[in-house]
Structures are given as C-alpha cells and as structure tokens.
Amino acid sequence: MPEVAGDAAIYFDPTDKFSMLDSMQKVIYNDELKKQLIDKGIERERRNLLGKKLRTKQKKYMRKFYENSNDNGNNRARWGVFG
Numbered sequence: 066m067p068e069v070a071g072d073a074a075i076y077f078d079p080t081d082k083f084s085m086l087d088s089m090q091k092v093i094y095n096d097e098l099k100k101q102l103i104d105k106g107i108e109r110e111r112r113n114l115l116g117k118k119l120r121t122k123q124k125k126y127m128r129k130f131y132e133n134s135n136d137n138g139n140n141r142a143r144w145g146v147f148g
Contacts, residue, residue: 073105 067076075098077088092099 071105071109073102073109075102 067074075088075092078084092102
C-alpha cells in the first residue's frame with residue numbers, strides 16, 4: 066500500500082508470482098537496496114510518530130482554547146491575558 070509504505074517498500078503485482086519473486090529477490094540479494102528501504106522505513110515511522118504527537122498537542126490546545134472561550138473571560142489570567 067503506497068499510502069502506508071511510500072518509497073520505503075518494493076511493490077509487486079499480487080496476482081503475479083514472478084513479480085512477487087522478483088521483488089523478494091531484489092531485497093534479499095541487493096544489500097544497498099535493503100539498507101535504503103530500512104532507512105526510509107525508519108524515517109517514515111519517525112515522521113509518523115512526530116505527526117501523531119503534534120496532532121495530539123494540537124487537539125489538547127484546541128480543547129483548552131474552546132473550554133476557555135466559553136467561560137466569559139473568567140479564566141483570562143490563566144492564559145496570560147490581563148486586559
């Protein structure tokens with residue numbers, strides 16, 4: 066699935082056993098390709114984890130903002146607003 070693995074995978078036609086065999090042999094016998102795929106996979110996972118952390122933080126801040134925007138200004142000092 067390209068949307069999951071991106072360029073960190075070798076793709077093949079799942080209905081063609083020779084396509085599958087060729088792809089497997091490329092990875093098994095080509096050490097440079099194997100290293101590239103591993104490195105790309107690690108980088109892709111790192112970016113996915115960072116993205117998840119950022120989305121979690123964003124949701125937390127948006128929830129806090131929404132909660133405080135509905136309190137008629139009672140918690141303005143907590144947000145550093147003194148006007």
